[in-house]
Amino acid sequence: MATSRQIKALFKSYLEGDNDRFNTHALQIAAHEAKIGHQQFAKELRAIIDLAMQKRRVVKTDSTTVPMIQPRGELAALLSAHYPKTRLSDMVLDTKVNQRLKRIIKEQRQRDKIQAYGLSPRRKLLLLGPPGTGKTMTASALAGELSLPLFVIRMDGIINKFMGETSAKLRIVFDAVKQNKGVYLFDEFDSIGSTRNSGNDVGEIRRILNSFLQYIEIDDSGSIILAATNHPEILDYALFRRFDDVIDYFLPNKKNRMELIKNKLANAPIDDLSWDQLSTMSNGLSYAELEHSCEDSIKEMIVNNLKIITQKNILKKFKERKVYHKRIMP
Numbered sequence: 001m002a003t004s005r006q007i008k009a010l011f012k013s014y015l016e017g018d019n020d021r022f023n024t025h026a027l028q029i030a031a032h033e034a035k036i037g038h039q040q041f042a043k044e045l046r047a048i049i050d051l052a053m054q055k056r057r058v059v060k061t062d063s064t065t066v067p068m069i070q071p072r073g074e075l076a077a078l079l080s081a082h083y084p085k086t087r088l089s090d091m092v093l094d095t096k097v098n099q100r101l102k103r104i105i106k107e108q109r110q111r112d113k114i115q116a117y118g119l120s121p122r123r124k125l126l127l128l129g130p131p132g133t134g135k136t137m138t139a140s141a142l143a144g145e146l147s148l149p150l151f152v153i154r155m156d157g158i159i160n161k162f163m164g165e166t167s168a169k170l171r172i173v174f175d176a177v178k179q180n181k182g183v184y185l186f187d188e189f190d191s192i193g194s195t196r197n198s199g200n201d202v203g204e205i206r207r208i209l210n211s212f213l214q215y216i217e218i219d220d221s222g223s224i225i226l227a228a229t230n231h232p233e234i235l236d237y238a239l240f241r242r243f244d245d246v247i248d249y250f251l252p253n254k255k256n257r258m259e260l261i262k263n264k265l266a267n268a269p270i271d272d273l274s275w276d277q278l279s280t281m282s283n284g285l286s287y288a289e290l291e292h293s294c295e296d297s298i299k300e301m302i303v304n305n306l307k308i309i310t311q312k313n314i315l316k317k318f319k320e321r322k323v324y325h326k327r328i329m330p
Contacts, residue, residue: 006032023049023147024109031089039266042089050085071151071176078157078173081182084140084150091141092252092260092287093134100247101138105145108224122244123224124216126189128232129249132286135228136187138247142224143183151176151184155191159208167211178221189227190234209236216242257282257290261314264294268301269308277311281318293317 010025026049034042071079088101107114107121114121127135143150158169177184186192192208216225227243229235240246252260258279282290296317297309 021109023052027087027089027145031087034089046085046087074169075172075176077154078169079151079153079176079184081149081151083147084144086137086140086144088141088145091134091137092256092263094250094253094256097134097247097249100245101142104224104245105142108146111222120244123222124219124243124245125224125226126240126243126246127226127228127249128246129230130251130286131230132288133249133251134287135249136185139183139185139226139228142226146183146224148224149180149182151180151182153184153186155186155188159191166208170208170211170215174215174219177219177223177225181222183224183226186225186227188229190229190231209238213238213242251284252287252290254279254283256287257285260287260290261294264291265298265309268298271308271310273311273314278314278318281315285318285321289321293321296320 006025006029010022010029014022027046030042030045030049033045070076071081088098088105091098093101104122104125108123111121127138129135139150139152142148153173158173159166173184192212219225227239258275261278261282282293285293293314294317297314300306300313300317301309
């Protein structure tokens with residue numbers, strides 16, 4: 001169960017009327033319960049916390065500026081928005097990546113203290129790594145942890161063959177970043193962040209990239225800006241120094257793979273499994289591919305009226321993912 005220190009901190013924040021700190025301590029207790037195996041209790045506790053935060057947002061609507069959740073007009077074609085329920089404890093991550101994300105969350109929660117010293121918390125992040133390693137889910141987790149809306153920029157809506165229109169659309173997005181606090185994700189960022197020395201449409205790419213560099217340089221909002229790419233090798237070098245943090249994501253190691261598989265199959269009836277064989281056969285798969293493999297195994301058991309998930313069934317799903325992986329990643 002929760003430690004005495006966590007319970008004391010929870011009651012203290014409640015008595016002081018500090019809702020943000022109360023939510024933080026409550027979520028820490030939920031994460032602690034999940035860590036020691038009380039998955040159902042942790043899930044129910046997070047659901048209660050989410051409901052409480054949603055009700056507070058409704059109460060505040062008439063008295064404070066509430067971030068928009070449904071973009072309108074031209075902005076609707078440029079980004080989508082929602083309030084994620086994902087938490088950092090829901091993710092299986094490399095230890096170093098997990099520590100760096102926790103540092104970002106901690107700085108954001110104590111931004112007033114940091115700003116009192118004339119400093120700013122980390123909020124402009126560049127996420128690099130192969131597909132399925134957690135970059136997009138990180139955006140959801142940060143938004144969920146900080147009770148902020150997640151805005152995903154539609155890159156196909158931004159890019160236009162006419163330079164002036166692309167720059168104008170970038171300006172609209174960055175105006176929203178300033179006016180509506182949230183977590184903003186530029187996914188597949190290499191589409192506008194590729195090197196200015198690339199061979200195709202050099203002048204056009206240079207102008208678009210220069211516009212982005214200018215906007216992110218002068219942005220002084222309270223929003224968190226994330227740029228994610230599977231192809232860091234083609235990013236322009238000038239981008240890296242515009243971000244407060246550059247985080248590298250990797251394919252899961254043996255420990256991470258086993259943790260994710262056990263978590264995904266925790267509530268399903270399974271046969272005696274050879275974890276060594278599962279570890280060997282899952283090597284090379286991403287977090288997303290492992291998650292889909294486990295979910296496919298559970299669904300196959302359900303639709304075929306099977307009583308348990310077998311080793312053979314799971315290995316079959318791993319092989320299917322590897323075949324698909326080879327087709328899209330030559």
